[in-house]
Amino acid sequence: MGILILILISFVVGILLGLTRKFEFLKKYKLVTIITVILLFVMGFEIGSDNELFEKLPEIGFSALVIALAGILGSVVFTSIFDKFKNKYLEKKKNQ
């Protein structure tokens, strides 16, 4: 939970600084891409170092995959429908 708060604070500070319009020069450097690459590498590294996980993988792999796909499918289906309705509603409001 502590990390959640740290991230929230970082985001808010970023927004506040962004509002000052004095930091637009940062956009030149592909910071987001670089940091994301490093983060994902680290995530992969932690997975790779987990020997217990690798041993159990054949057993749990299929179920894990199916559950993940279902979770994504459910999320995407429900929110896409919401997205379409939301856009239609906003279009109507604009034209009124």
Next chain:
Amino acid sequence: MILLISSVVLGIVCGRFVSFQISDNIITFLLMLLVFVVGIDIGSEEGILKRMKVNIPIIIIQSVLVIAGTLLFAGATSIFTGFSFKEAMGASAGMGWYSLSGVMISEMYSPFLGAVSFTSNIIREVISILLIPFFAKVSQLGAVSSAGATSMDTLLGLISKNTDKDSTLVAFGQGVILSMCVPLIISLIFG
């Protein structure tokens, strides 16, 4: 996107062969940095404060739908696997947040299901990295929903590259709300 998947794969390979402990603090720092930079990006947008207010109801509805969609569809997979509806549903409750859900379920229910949950959430993140650019062409919010709880940090960068600023805002809000809900949902299911 190929770059991102390669990073993960390279990381996994290195993790297999190198004995090295990566400090949690480094990860936390990187997450804070990433979110900070995206924050600046969003903050410097025209009329962003008003757009934020407008987006709050959207963030709430979006989060509710991600939770409902994830739990219901994942529970339904119990037909294909040996798990009960409750077990399959519970395994998906991390919505991408593999570390916490894996540990919680191991403690509250069974280490086996905990491992399934852990792996499933990792797979969800990897599939999201692959598919978010494609989902975004159909629906921006759909793309955001795929990331689940990770939409506020690990996948925020990818989302900001593939969707508009308002959707990126929703992504952050979704991540915050879902992250707060994960421990609650798991406790409700397995408590």
